[in-house]
Amino acid sequence: MNTAHEKNTSARVHLSSDATSSLEFRRQEICEKLRENRQALALQLVGSDRHDQFPRSAAMRFISNHSTREILHKAANAALGLQTFRALRWGLGLVRFIGRGFTRK
Known part of the structure; x- marks a missing residue:
């Protein structure tokens, strides 16, 4: 067996x-x-x-390209500059609004 x-x-x-x-x-x-x-x-x-x-990815080649980095850097700076400008303008408007509340007529 x-x-x-x-x-x-x-x-x-x-x-x-x-x-x-x-x-x-x-x-x-x-x-x-x-x-x-x-x-x-x-x-x-x-x-x-x-x-x-290197890099093999087309997207990474695009991003790692020197001229692309410069363009992205300038765009980011412009966006941050615009945000800063808006914040300062809002803050100045707030200061003016508060200042008007304390002035006598």
Whole structure:
């Protein structure tokens, strides 16, 4: 009785190792196809001259560009300047409003 069980178990192990090697081979094929597709997309998006440069993301390349940083910096300063101007104008209006309350007519 043990011999039949041992044969059945060894057949499962053999089948399992064949399935494992087949799955591993299929996984390697899929990884290779993905790598080729990524390279093809990179060539289409970036071109061959900047293929392996950092950063890979188009958005990060845009942000890390020196002229883009200057534009963003100027825009941020303008926005902060506008906010500061509005706050000062509001504060001056408040001071005038309070000052009018204390003046005699």
